[in-house]
Amino acid sequence: LNKKLGVCVCRHAARRERPVNYIERFPDGGLSLSCGELDHSMDEDADDYSWVHIGHLLDADDTLEIAATLEPGDAVERGAPGESWRRA
Ligand SMILES: [Zn+2]
Numbered sequence: 815l816n817k818k819l820g821v822c823v824c825r826h827a828a829r830r831e832r833p834v835n836y837i838e839r840f841p842d843g844g845l846s847l848s849c850g851e852l853d854h855s856m857d858e859d860a861d862d863y864s865w866v867h868i869g870h871l872l873d874a875d876d877t878l879e880i881a882a883t884l885e886p887g888d889a890v891e892r893g894a895p896g897e898s899w900r901r902a
Contacts, residue, residue: 815868815881817872819869820868821844821845821865821871822844822845822847822863822864823848823865823871824849824863825864826848826849827847827871828866830874832849833849833875833895834849834875835849835850835892835893836849836902837881837891838889838902839881839886839888840886842886843886845884846863847871847878
């Protein structure tokens with residue numbers, strides 16, 4: 815993965831309040847990474863997602879490289895850091 819790749823990240827993962835436990839590749843090829851909890855809104859006014867370079871997230875957790883293997887429409891999840899990723 816190119817560390818300069820822009821990805822959509824939930825506010826919890828962006829602020830490192832929670833780990834990334836869910837990764838989704840959108841049909842248009844874009845990547846979304848989130849904590850996997852359900853307390854987000856995709857509403858732009860809610861400001862729950864932001865764009866960051868994936869390199870910032872990879873520095874904290876290199877298992878996020880699995881995102882490179884996702885086809886459009888695919889998603890993977892895990893229960894917690896250290897657990898293996900599985901298809902969602
Ligand atoms: Zn979150």
